[in-house]
Amino acid sequence: MSNLSATSAATAGAPSGPMGIFGGTFDPIHYGHLRTAYELLEILRLPEIRFMPAGMPPHRSGTFAPNEQRLEMVRAAVAGQPGFTVDDREIRKSGPSYSVETLAELRAEYPDRPLCLIIGMDAFLGLPKWHRWRELLTLGHLVVAHRPGWNAPTHGPLGELLVDHGTGTVRELHEQLAGRIYIHAVTQLEISSTDVRALISTGRDPRYLMPDGVRRIILETGCYARKDMGRG
Numbered sequence: 001m002s003n004l005s006a007t008s009a010a011t012a013g014a015p016s017g018p019m020g021i022f023g024g025t026f027d028p029i030h031y032g033h034l035r036t037a038y039e040l041l042e043i044l045r046l047p048e049i050r051f052m053p054a055g056m057p058p059h060r061s062g063t064f065a066p067n068e069q070r071l072e073m074v075r076a077a078v079a080g081q082p083g084f085t086v087d088d089r090e091i092r093k094s095g096p097s098y099s100v101e102t103l104a105e106l107r108a109e110y111p112d113r114p115l116c117l118i119i120g121m122d123a124f125l126g127l128p129k130w131h132r133w134r135e136l137l138t139l140g141h142l143v144v145a146h147r148p149g150w151n152a153p154t155h156g157p158l159g160e161l162l163v164d165h166g167t168g169t170v171r172e173l174h175e176q177l178a179g180r181i182y183i184h185a186v187t188q189l190e191i192s193s194t195d196v197r198a199l200i201s202t203g204r205d206p207r208y209l210m211p212d213g214v215r216r217i218i219l220e221t222g223c224y225a226r227k228d229m230g231r232g
């Protein structure tokens with residue numbers, strides 16, 4: 001992309017300003033995801049964060065709850081929060097969901113909006129294994145949320161990437177369409193989907209780890225009730 005500056009022109013009626021994109025397996029979605037997204041929505045002054053459940057994650061053997069149910073849980077989780085939206089394009093697609101392809105699609109659909117791909121620090125550390133990972137920064141920014149126990153890299157390809165692309169300035173995420181990496185420490189909630197599934201599979205109640213609407217779907221469908229649900 002030759003011009004990385006964001007223009008103020010926006011399609012009439014459509015939100016302008018940077019779009020946050022929060023991808024994940026969300027198997028299930030929990031308060032660690034939601035609090036992270038909420039804090040970034042506020043701090044980065046994002047008009048929108050799109051939750052994008054992955055269809056068939058490239059780095060995993062498969063998901064535990066069926067696609068439609070993960071999507072339903074994400075919809076229930078974000079209902080009522082202004083700025084939180086759900087994009088089901090990766091679920092609808094057959095085959096693996098690569099972030100670079102999703103970002104390229106969004107870039108074509110929203111040529112004037114900065115795109116901010118939100119990932120946890122654990123995911124950022126695995127970035128060099130992602131499909132065409134170096135292209136991601138030509139399409140959007142990376143917003144990295146600190147998670148408990150994971151530190152930012154200081155050397156190697158990711159350390160170099162941070163030297164070249166890192167920023168501490170929110171304004172740059174608004175003024176440029178792509179190319180910056182912004183690391184932000186969010187409230188540390190040590191919740192993981194793996195642990196939530198493990199807890200449910202032993203008959204325990206996930207109350208207070210996720211919104212009630214999500215818990216209800218889990219209890220009604222019994223989607224994590226089997227004993228082998230813990231480790232992916």
Ligand code: ATP
Pocket residue numbers: 023024025026027031032033036118119120121122123145146147189190191192193194195232
């Ligand atoms: P699993 O335990 O199965 O690995 P997970 O809880 O990490 O799942 P994912 O759906 O894989 O959930 O995560 C989607 C994104 O959310 C990733 O970028 C991940 O780093 C981030 N994330 C997950 N849990 C938290 C948390 N507690 N705090 C901040 N970020 C989180």
